[in-house]
Amino acid sequence: MRGHRPALRTPRVRTRGAAIAAFVALAPLIPSAAAAVGAQEITVKLPYDCALPPGPQRVAVRVAATFPDRVAAGEAIRPTGVTTTVELPAGAVSDLTALKATTVVPETGLALDVAQRGAKAQALWRGTGPARPVAVPAEGSLTLRTTGDAPAVTAVVNGDLTLTATDLGVDLALGTADGAPATPASLSLTCTLAKDADGHGLLATVPVGPSATPAPSGSPSPSDSAAPGSGRPTAPASPTAPGTPKGPTTPATPTERAKGRTGHAPKVGDARAGSSADRPPAPPCVKKNPTDKSLNAYITGYANVRKLSGASLIPVSCVQIEQGDPEIAFPPDGSIHLLQKSDAYLDYQGRKQTPPFKSTFLTFGFAPTTATMVLEQAGPMTVASDVLLVFPDNIAETYVRAPLVLRVLDVEVNGTRLDVGPSCRTQTPLSSPEPDPATYPGPHLVMLGKGQLINGTDATGYVLTSGGPLTGEVTIPAFTGCGAGGEDLDRLLTASISGPGNYVKQIQGQTCAVGVEVPTEGQCTEDRQPYVVPKPER
Structure with missing residues (x-):
């Protein structure tokens, strides 16, 4: 030490x-x-x-x-x-x-x-x-x-x-x-x-569920719980109780989900959808009035706060996606590109935002500060995919652009509540370096995902339909509207949080093709929500 x-x-x-x-x-x-x-x-x-x-x-x-x-x-x-x-x-x-x-x-x-x-x-x-x-x-x-x-x-x-x-x-x-x-x-x-x-x-x-009833001799017990701290592995519930959904007990791995796929909308199969009871709980993610191009997915990950030498966990959030029509492009260098531009939005209880999340830091190096925040979408979110078609090794590059305002709902400093009022937020959306500012003007978050699509084998990295990691760098703007009772806290939050060079890494899960009549197994729940709930990665 x-x-x-x-x-x-x-x-x-x-x-x-x-x-x-x-x-x-x-x-x-x-x-x-x-x-x-x-x-x-x-x-x-x-x-x-x-x-x-x-x-x-x-x-x-x-x-x-x-x-x-x-x-x-x-x-x-x-x-x-x-x-x-x-x-x-x-x-x-x-x-x-x-x-x-x-x-x-x-x-x-x-x-x-x-x-x-x-x-x-x-x-x-x-x-x-x-x-x-x-x-x-x-x-x-x-x-x-x-x-x-x-x-x-x-x-x-x-x-x-x-x-x-x-x-x-x-x-x-x-x-x-x-x-x-x-x-x-x-x-x-x-x-x-x-x-x-x-x-x-x-x-x-x-134990979850009713107490076990005596089973016939030789039958397995429906609930075999281990004593706390005993270290004895807990047996899965068996046999399946009447009425229990019979979906897969674990999501397919990314490799299993991507195998044989080319990055386009999932194919219709004769396998049933998975049960929401068999996946980790997540916020509702239901698409109203879906089309045959509608997708939804969960996304979660970390966003660094450079000034505080820490990271904020962005909770599992629902994203609704409407795929655009693919286009073939032939640039002067003789290559062939498959382009697709899709629209998307965050969806939490009918609002375009993430669920509220808490972050705890040591402000100025010594004061433990906990803030409850949300990221609110302040304009259109776009997903622009570019697949370089070089048989058999296709290279995918996807840019996700979203204007997101950081809103602070509540703050505690060393256990004491600091009233920031109802309107505490960044003055403008978070901003990232933009590779194409003429096409995408204004402040917004930019995240890049790269993937590889080899015909007949696994998709690796990020592909819109199978998900994967998205990374970027963001500047947190100055704060405004913070404080109550005549107290102005804008400068305090700006001095402790705002600034450039904040690394962002988000993990998107496998999408659910909402409009497909019979989704491929492991992609959707029975009520057309994303089956895969991703885990955040640093």
Whole structure:
């Protein structure tokens, strides 16, 4: 943990950047006022290997939370009393004192796998330290305790739901004896679960559905739950209960989905559509009055905030796409291009925006600040695809352009609410370097996706119909309309957030051909929503 080691300060591992929307793909679909009949309190001690000089060191971590004993399908599972306790060894503490750090403010991000019936999603529990900084002892170990509220998760089918701890990130804001930030002002640690951890990180198992009834001799039990922290794998629900949708239990892999495709609209097959009950929950994404060119898809990913050395998670969002007619172009160089320009828009509860999302940063290096925000579409979104036809190796390049205004709904600084009023937003849409400003004037976000379409084999990279990564760089404009009761907060938000050079990476999932009578398996749910819910990538 010495100050000259850049690996400990790299922004990409900071938990404040990753801890924006704690449950990425398992946000609750159905609000539930029903309370669980019983509760299970868990305390699990796990060994972690953390990146500390002179090399990886073993760190003891205790995770505690309370879960319901059992819930019904569609009932929210809301963990309470979530705490993460990290005990730094004496060697790490001596490195802190060498930096003249006398206090620390901890923040943790615990990654989890949430799984049910073969389907899996990743989640993140964010923890913040006490209101007052923790004193660094002159010698010995240092115990850091963080707490946080884990958002609810809803399982929509019967079967045991398991929560398993995986990676851990620890951020430390460092202070000196006179109350000023130390140099460096913060350190970030990346920790991985030790391979010899008991139970392989299993925290809890929550049965979903009614209690098991006695089965005939030799029949499998419909709900075989493992004891919390036991590490015994949880068996999938079997046999399938009457009325349970019979869709595939896991989405097709990108390779499986893309194999044999050429980037055009999916072919009509005789396979049935998948069931929405078998995919991770996601916001509704239903197209009204679709045509034979209508597509929809989910997209999610990260957007860096360069000034704050962190990243905001853009939650799973619905995008509605109307494909344009393809055109063949013959430029002077003798090549052949297939061009297609499509229109698109974000769709959340009838509004052209993302779902609200939270971001937590250390403003000015020391003040933990949490903001609730949305990205609102302020004009047409276009998807321009250019496929260079060079048999058999076709190269696809797609530009997605969207004028997006960043609106701030709520702000908390060190746990105290800061009233930004109802109209806090960027003065103009976010802007990116535009390769064709004459055709696409004005400020807007530009993201580029590149893919390869080899006839008869897999599509790789980004293709509109099969999805993939989109990247770009954005400038965050100055803020306006921020403040209430005569207080002007425009300059505060502008000084701490606005500026150029913010990297963006979004992952689009496989599209659903909404107007196709019988969609290909693995693309659409039974009610014509995207079956694939992508996971964000840095």
